[in-house]
Amino acid sequence: MTIPHPDLTQTVLDACHTLAGFTTTPGRITRTFLAPPTHDVHAFLTGWAQRLGMTIRVDAAGNLRCRWEGNGPNAPTLYLGSHLDTVPNAGAYDGILGVVLGFALVETLGGRRLPFALEVLGFSEEEGVRYGASFFGSLALLGTAGPMLELRDAGGQALRDALTEFGLDAEALPSAEIAGNALGYLEIHIEQGPVLEAAGQSIGVVEAIAGQNRLDLTFTGRASHAGTTPMLLRRDALAAAARFVVAAEELARSTPGLVATVGMMDVKPGAGNVIPGEVRCSLDIRHARDEVRLAALPGLLASAEQFATERGVTLAVTPKMEVQATPMHPQFRALLHQAAADAGLAHPELVSGAGHDAMVMAARMPAAMLFVRSPGGLSHHPDEAVLNEDVADALAVGERFLHLLAAEGGMHGL
Ligand SMILES: [Zn+2]
Known part of the structure; x- marks a missing residue:
């Protein structure tokens, strides 16, 4: 042409x-x-x-x-x-x-x-x-x-x-x-x-x-010794957060047009031989239609809550931004x-x-x-x-x- x-x-x-x-x-x-x-x-x-x-x-x-x-x-x-x-x-x-x-x-x-x-x-x-x-x-x-x-x-x-x-x-x-x-x-x-x-x-x-929501999630568990704390007695904040990251990816992959991203993660205390006691991470979720995004978000946050509870970890969610x-x-x-x-x-x-x-x-x-x-x-x-x-x-x-x-x-x- x-x-x-x-x-x-x-x-x-x-x-x-x-x-x-x-x-x-x-x-x-x-x-x-x-x-x-x-x-x-x-x-x-x-x-x-x-x-x-x-x-x-x-x-x-x-x-x-x-x-x-x-x-x-x-x-x-x-x-x-x-x-x-x-x-x-x-x-x-x-x-x-x-x-x-x-x-x-x-x-x-x-x-x-x-x-x-x-x-x-x-x-x-x-x-x-x-x-x-x-x-x-x-x-x-x-x-x-x-x-x-x-x-x-x-x-x-x-x-x-x-x-x-x-x-x-x-x-x-x-x-x-x-x-x-x-x-x-x-x-x-x-x-x-x-x-x-x-x-x-x-x-x-x-x-x-696309409309979008941005949120901060804080998983709070308990930092303790990586060698002396048995697996069933741990409150590992990062393990809960990691499950959440994967759940966000799986949800977005299975929902046409949805994109979800955890782009920031802060792990405390952040040492190789210490079980993570606190993890703060972001969530950015977007879709062309508000109803799809807003239907997906509560289920994802409920999963995050479940991953936390399973590990004796608490979860706090702070909304940062919402754009229709x-x-x-x-x-x-x-x-x-x-x-x-x-x-x-x-x-x-x-x-x-x-x-x-x-x-x-x-x-x-x-x-x-x-x-x-x-x-x-x-x-x-x-x-x-x-x-x-x-x-x-x-x-x-x-x-x-x-x-x-x-x-x-x-x-x-x-
Ligand atoms: Zn531009």
Whole structure:
């Protein structure tokens, strides 16, 4: 198959590579929320927006927002974008690719106007690295980022002061909220997982962003001598915790779509010749549908309790976080499927196990995501990559999506 828009695809890839150079750590890509190189990112993308004739602003939350107006003053707005911040030692595509493709999609219009405006969003903060809380950029568009202003980073700087230092006005934060008629939000993002690669496909339509629970479990037994304490007189906290880890794996393997992970375990006192007296471990459990996740969790915790009781160990469970699943909008998903089919591409549905700005935007408007294959399933890593032809496919699907949406007259029925 020939690559549509080969030059524009190359422009997208070149832009990702250029933006990767705007970093606080030479030789690596690190650009956390409002890091000084963000100014360079804005300048580069603003230059592109100017050449396209878009109107440009950086809102009070530090989001870059470039508009291509639609036909008529009351045209609704379709938002396109992703985030411009990165994790430390990041790859060149997580977030950035979706923003850059937004500008490329405006470029495919060749100056034409649509029945809706396009606003390309480069969110200032999604990764949650600097302030330990995510989505400041997209929450500002919903008018709900205010409580985050008092958060402090590792250096003690309040978020509101970081905005001032960047040249923004924290008091103007409410002005970042979306005004007017929102048609919806489309985010193109690398998959950050191995599913599309395993299926041999370039793009996928996100069905839902998984809901998740995170919990801490503490198994408390009794530390005692490994040589002198007979097996039946032990209260081994780690043996109970180990059974729990395996039970979590077995449950997830036997429940389609469920993922469960014990990623952290702290064993005390932690000596080879001492029976473990206390084990603290984490549980992270996710599924695209809340009812599946919420049905699985109580049974798993009951098993943990049983494994503890069998060994004279007590169990304490502390919930740390609960996020509901976010289904993507059915009509937007259907349009993405149609667009991919029109482009001659396979278009599997998949679940996003990671959180994205689309999760936030979905609270205000129809939201959808298109995933692009991640070679090796790799992300949040300097070797993160994309294939040129996959980027071309994403561009083709996005372009077709805009045409289908325009043909529906801006989806008045939404
Ligand atoms: Zn991302």
